[in-house]
Each structure stands twice: as C-alpha cells, then as structure tokens.
Amino acid sequence: MNCMKCKVSENPSIKEAYRLIEDGIRKRALVVILACCSASYEGRARSRLDAGERLIVIKPDGTFMVHQDRKVDPVNWQPPKSRSRAYIKRGSLYLESIRRDPEERLEVEIHEAHLVSYYLARDVHDLMVAGHENDMGDMIIMHPHLIEKGFRPVAREYAVTSGFIDILGKDENGSLMIIELKSRKAGVSAVKQLKRYVDEFREDRVGVRGVLVAPSITHDAMEMLEEEGLEFREIEPPRELRSNRGVTLDNFL
Amino acid sequence: MNCMKCKVSENPSIKEAYRLIEDGIRKRALVVILACCSASYEGRARSRLDAGERLIVIKPDGTFMVHQDRKVDPVNWQPPKSRSRAYIKRGSLYLESIRRDPEERLEVEIHEAHLVSYYLARDVHDLMVAGHENDMGDMIIMHPHLIEKGFRPVAREYAVTSGFIDILGKDENGSLMIIELKSRKAGVSAVKQLKRYVDEFREDRVGVRGVLVAPSITHDAMEMLEEEGLEFREIEPPRELRSNRGVTLDNFL
DNA sequence: CGTGCCAGGTGCCAT
DNA sequence: ATGGCACTTGGCACG
Numbered sequence: 001m002n003c004m005k006c007k008v009s010e011n012p013s014i015k016e017a018y019r020l021i022e023d024g025i026r027k028r029a030l031v032v033i034l035a036c037c038s039a040s041y042e043g044r045a046r047s048r049l050d051a052g053e054r055l056i057v058i059k060p061d062g063t064f065m066v067h068q069d070r071k072v073d074p075v076n077w078q079p080p081k082s083r084s085r086a087y088i089k090r091g092s093l094y095l096e097s098i099r100r101d102p103e104e105r106l107e108v109e110i111h112e113a114h115l116v117s118y119y120l121a122r123d124v125h126d127l128m129v130a131g132h133e134n135d136m137g138d139m140i141i142m143h144p145h146l147i148e149k150g151f152r153p154v155a156r157e158y159a160v161t162s163g164f165i166d167i168l169g170k171d172e173n174g175s176l177m178i179i180e181l182k183s184r185k186a187g188v189s190a191v192k193q194l195k196r197y198v199d200e201f202r203e204d205r206v207g208v209r210g211v212l213v214a215p216s217i218t219h220d221a222m223e224m225l226e227e228e229g230l231e232f233r234e235i236e237p238p239r240e241l242r243s244n245r246g247v248t249l250d251n252f253l
Numbered sequence: 254m255n256c257m258k259c260k261v262s263e264n265p266s267i268k269e270a271y272r273l274i275e276d277g278i279r280k281r282a283l284v285v286i287l288a289c290c291s292a293s294y295e296g297r298a299r300s301r302l303d304a305g306e307r308l309i310v311i312k313p314d315g316t317f318m319v320h321q322d323r324k325v326d327p328v329n330w331q332p333p334k335s336r337s338r339a340y341i342k343r344g345s346l347y348l349e350s351i352r353r354d355p356e357e358r359l360e361v362e363i364h365e366a367h368l369v370s371y372y373l374a375r376d377v378h379d380l381m382v383a384g385h386e387n388d389m390g391d392m393i394i395m396h397p398h399l400i401e402k403g404f405r406p407v408a409r410e411y412a413v414t415s416g417f418i419d420i421l422g423k424d425e426n427g428s429l430m431i432i433e434l435k436s437r438k439a440g441v442s443a444v445k446q447l448k449r450y451v452d453e454f455r456e457d458r459v460g461v462r463g464v465l466v467a468p469s470i471t472h473d474a475m476e477m478l479e480e481e482g483l484e485f486r487e488i489e490p491p492r493e494l495r496s497n498r499g500v501t502l503d504n505f506l
Numbered sequence: 507c508g509t510g511c512c513a514g515g516t517g518c519c520a521t
Numbered sequence: 522a523t524g525g526c527a528c529t530t531g532g533c534a535c536g
Contacts, residue, residue: 005306005367006287008263011256030308030322032285034259034372044437044514045384046492052376053258055283057308061323069283069374070314072332073531076380077325079516101522104514114258117368119287121322123305127329131298133527157520162445164526183527184297187509192415218509239299297529326516332531357529386512417511437514440524471524508536515531521524 008117014093017113021058021086021095024118028060034115039066039076043104049075051111056095058084060121064097066108078106128241133183136213136237137166140179144169146235147211151177162196176201177209183237186214191224198230261370267346270366274311274339274348277371281313287368292319292329296357302328304364309348311337313374317350319361331359381494386436389466389490390419393432397422399488400464404430415449429454430462436490439467444477451483 006029009020017033024031033056039049054075055067062082065074078084078097082104086095095108137156144151150172158165167179178201180194190212198210210230217225217232225232259282262273270286277284286309292302307328308320315335318327331337331350335357339348348361390409397404403425411418420432431454433447443465451463463483470478470485478485 006263008261008368010259010261030287032287032308032368034283034285034370034374041514045382045490046494047380047382047514048494049380050378052378053372053374054376055285055310055372055374057320059320059322059324063323063325065325067310067312069312069376070316070333071312071532072316072318072327072330073513073515074325077514079325079514080323102514114256114372115261115370117287119306119308119367121287121306121308123307123322125303125305127300127302129298129300129529131529184529189510220509237298241299241301294529300529324517326528326530330529332529352529355529359529382514384514436512442525473524510535511533513530513532515528517528517530518526519524520526521522 004120006117006119008115010115012113012116014088014091014110014113017110017116018086018088018093020116020118025058025084025086027118027120029118030060030121031058031118032056032115033110033113033117035113036111037066037108038111039106039108041076041104041106043099043106044102047076053114056108056110058095058097062097064095064106066106076106076108078104130239130241131183131237133166133181133237136181136183136235139238140167140181140213140235147177147179147213147233148172160197160200162200163193165197171209175207175209177211179211179213182212182214184214185216185218186212186221186232187218188221188224190214191221191228191230194230195228198228257373259370259372261368263368265366265369267341267344267363267366270363270369271339271341271346273369273371278311278337278339280371280373282371283313283374284311284371285309285368286363286366286370288366289364290319290361291364292359292361294329294357294359296352296359297355300329306367309361309363311348311350315350317348317359319359329359329361331357335359383492383494384436384490386419386434386490389434389436389488392491393420393434393466393488400430400432400466400486401425413450413453415453416446418450424462428460428462430464432464432466435465435467437467438469438471439465439474439485440471441474441477443467444474444481444483447483448477448481451481 041047061080064078066076082099084097093110153169155168166181314333317331319329335352337350346363406422408421419434
C-alpha cells in the first residue's frame with residue numbers, strides 16, 4: 001500500500017477511492033485510475049462516452065485524460081492548467097475537470113474502481129529530439145553549400161502574403177532562391193506551397209528559383225515540380241541530438 | 254494482488270516486473286507501469302529522454318506511451334499495431350516497441366519500477382461526438398435557409414484545383430455560391446482558402462459569391478473578407494450527439 | 507494502400 | 522492573450 005513514492009488501493013470502496021484521488025490531486029501527484037466509467041464533455045465540442053473499462057490519468061500540471069484500450073490519443077481529456085476534483089453524488093463517485101477560456105467541462109462517472117493509485121513523480125528532464133524541419137533549417141544556414149555551391153542565405157521565415165518562406169537566399173549569380181523545407185517525404189501540397197511563394201516573387205521580377213528540400217518526394221510531387229520549373233534537393237534532416245536550438249542568421253552576416 | 258480484472262505489483266523486483274509485463278502483453282491487457290526510466294527513440298525522427306519518473310502504458314492494440322508528469326501528449330510513443338516486448342539485459346529491465354513502415358523503434362530502460370499492473374479492460378463503446386465541421390455541413394444541407402433564403406446546395410466536397418469546396422450552391426438569383434465551413438473561429442487562412450476557390454471560379458464567370466461560415470471570426474480575417482468582397486455567416490456547429498453521420502445530397506436532389 | 511484533410515487537435519514561439 | 526505553424530502530428534474517409 002505504501003512505498004513513499006506511490007500509494008495504491010485495489011478495488012477500493014467509493015469513499016476510499018474518493019479520498020485517495022483527492023489526496024493525490026492535493027499532493028500534486030500523478031493520479032492513475034483503472035475503472036469502469038462513463039464520460040461527458042461539453043466545450044468547444046460536445047461528447048458522450050458510455051460505460052467501459054478505462055485508464056484515467058490526472059497530472060500535477062492539470063492535464064486530465066481518459067484512455068480507452070486502443071489508440072494513442074485519449075478519448076476525452078482536458079489540457080494543462082485545468083482544475084480537477086473528485087466528488088460523491090447520490091452514492092456515485094465522479095471526477096470533474098474544468099478549464100477556463102475556452103470554458104470546457106469534462107465529467108467522468110466511476111461505476112467501479114479496480115485500481116486507484118498516485119505517484120509522486122520527480123522528472124526534471126526534457127526530451128532531446130532531432131530531425132525536425134527547424135533542424136534542417138539550422139543545418140542549411142550553417143552549411144549553405146548543401147543547397148549548392150555559392151548559395152547564400154539572406155532571410156529565414158520571411159513573411160510574404162501567402163505565408164512564410166523557410167529560407168530566402170541568392171545563388172552565385174545573384175538570382176533569388178526560395179527554399180521550402182520538409183523534414184519528411186514531400187507531397188504535392190509542398191510543391192503547391194513553394195509555387196505560391198515563387199509566383200508572388202515572379203510578379204516582381206523574373207529569374208527567381210524555387211527549391212524544395214526534403215529527404216524524399218512523391219512521384220506526383222516530382223512531376224508537378226518539373227512542370228513548374230522548380231527544383232528538388234534531396235537532403236536528410238540532421239540527426240544529432242541537441243538541446244541548444246538557437247541558430248540565427250546573425251552568425252553569418 | 255488479484256482482482257480478476259487486474260494484477261498489481263508494488264516495488265517489484267526486475268524479474269517480477271518482467272514477468273508481469275510480459276504476462277499482461279500476452280493476455281492483451283492494458284499494461285500500466287509507474288517507474289523511473291529513460292527512453293531512446295529512432296524512426297521518423299530521433300530522440301533521447303534522460304532518467305525520470307513516468308507513467309508507461311502498453312495497450313492491447315499495440316499502442317505504447319511514455320507520459321511525463323505534464324502535457325497531454327506522451328513524451329515518447331508508438332502507434333497501434335506496434336510490437337512490444339520486455340527483456341532483461343545485463344541485469345536491467347527494458348521495454349521495446351517496434352513499428353514497421355515506417356521502421357521505428359522505441360526503447361525504454363526501467364531503472365526502478367514502483368508499480369507494475371495490468372488491466373483486462375472490456376470496452377465496447379465508442380465516443381459519440383458533435384460539433385465538427387462535418388456536422389455543420391449536414392445541418393446546412395438539411396436547412397439551407399441557414400445560409401440565406403433561397404439558397405440551394407448543389408454539391409459537397411466539390412473538387413477543384415486548389416482543394417475541395419465544402420459546399421457549392423446557388424442563391425435565389427441563380428448565382429453560384431461557394432461555402433467554406435469552419436467549426437471554430439475562422440482566421441486569415443480560412444479567408445485565403447475561400448478566396449482561392451472563388452478566384453478559380455471567377456476565371457470562368459463573374460457573379461460568384463464566396464461565403465465563410467463559422468461560429469466567429471478574427472478581426473484580421475473579417476477585414477480581408479471585406480476587402481475581397483466575400484461574405485460571412487455566423488453559424489454555430491450543431492450540438493446534437495448522433496452516431497449516424499450519413500447525410501448526403503441525394504436526399505435533397 | 508497512398509493521398510488528402512479535419513481535429514475539442516497539442517505545443518511552441520512570435521507579435 | 523492572440524496568431525501562425527510544425528508535429529514521430531493521429532485518425533478517418535475516400536480513390
């Protein structure tokens with residue numbers, strides 16, 4: 001029942017369950033419940049979930065989740081900073097999680113609790129991740145020759161009417177180059193996006209090059225790219241795990 | 254320790270934990286672990302998570318999740334149909350979850366298990382939800398006057414070069430109307446999308462009306478809408494919970 | 507099975 | 522706070 005780090009109760013009575021859950025919430029623990037429950041949500045949308053056996057999690061940051069035995073996403077949830085509480089009404093145990101702005105409410109009725117526990121989890125580390133579009137951008141800013149010899153980046157996330165150009169630069173002849181980055185296989189939509197940017201610039205002057213940069217590209221996308229006179233560079237996103245994400249153009253101007 | 258529905262072990266030894274986890278996976282149970290662990294992921298991206306106390310869940314459909322004490326999303330995960338197993342290597346307990354196509358691998362090293370449990374969850378019900386864009390479309394097809402008196406829908410999800418028009422119809426004068434639906438506050442991007450569709454049709458003939466339908470709209474979006482000569486209808490998405498999603502135009506033609 | 511697109515998207519960072 | 526966008530987006534419907 002006790003292990004310092006966590007408290008557990010199997011097949012608790014309603015009152016036991018209620019006390020353990022409220023205790024866990026108050027202590028800012030990770031509350032974990034296995035129970036037969038139903039759920040009602042009302043907020044940006046509205047939903048109803050009939051009775052079934054599920055995993056309920058209340059996190060110390062206010063996150064509330066109901067997980068079914070399938071899928072990655074919770075079937076119902078509330079985001080961080082929601083306020084959760086347990087209460088007993090007409091002999092039944094309920095969990096409620098409320099969010100402000102937008103006003104949203106999730107109510108879970110617990111028909112039968114099979115396991116109620118909480119965990120005083122200490123976790124100071126954040127995920128280190130690599131392979132994002134942003135990392136590709138960093139890499140190209142630091143090694144412009146990956147695009148081609150003589151390429152010089154000029155701006156990043158450059159705002160135009162139809163969106164943001166990932167990297168704006170010039171080739172060795174001084175022609176403007178518009179770089180569109182995709183960290184995964186590029187599809188037709190990526191080509192359309194690049195084309196919109198290039199069209200916007202071609203209104204002003206000709207000789208603008210559009211380059212789609214991705215680890216791979218679908219067949220349809222490659223066809224459209226060629227039709228539109230745009231270019232493709234096969235580049236893998238970098239894989240080095242870094243926590244420092246701060247690469248700016250200033251280092252190179 | 255035993256409750257038919259679930260099995261629980263507090264502060265288990267490595268071997269105990271290993272056996273319980275493998276048992277749970279084999280029985281297609283919902284496996285729930287509270288443990289100090291670290292994680293490495295390699296696949297579409299790459300990540301590393303240093304040691305901390307977390308919630309690990311393995312679902313019978315193959316879903317694998319590592320949850321920190323914060324955020325709705327798992328810090329590491331594998332989707333349904335992944336293959337999970339536990340193993341002991343050099344005296345340490347590991348969990349591994351592998352996915353094919355794309356090839357991805359998540360490995361979790363368990364430094365100390367505080368609670369290991371599994372839950373033979375029975376859950377036959379699916380979520381009933383209302384308030385989606387699709388529901389708005391259904392509602393407008395069934396009650397065209399919500400757009401305006403005399404409006405007649407002609408086609409839904411009508412394919413054009415730049416995408417799909419949510420609803421195509423005609424007003425009482427026979428002018429073509431292009432309806433763009435948003436189930437929540439519409440932003441500039443919604444106006445741009447509508448404008449692209451309208452432009453495509455205006456090439457062919459004039460007198461085409463574009464209508465953005467949403468429960469609300471941002472200030473910037475409203476300005477752009479007026480500049481472009483487009484219209485706005487404030488409509489809330491319907492709230493009735495229905496499981497039957499099948500409303501087609503055929504009912505009205 | 508790939509392709510496209512919505513989501514109570516969530517999360518992150520800019521203004 | 523609001524907006525704009527990437528995400529190991531996930532999930533679904535459709536060709």
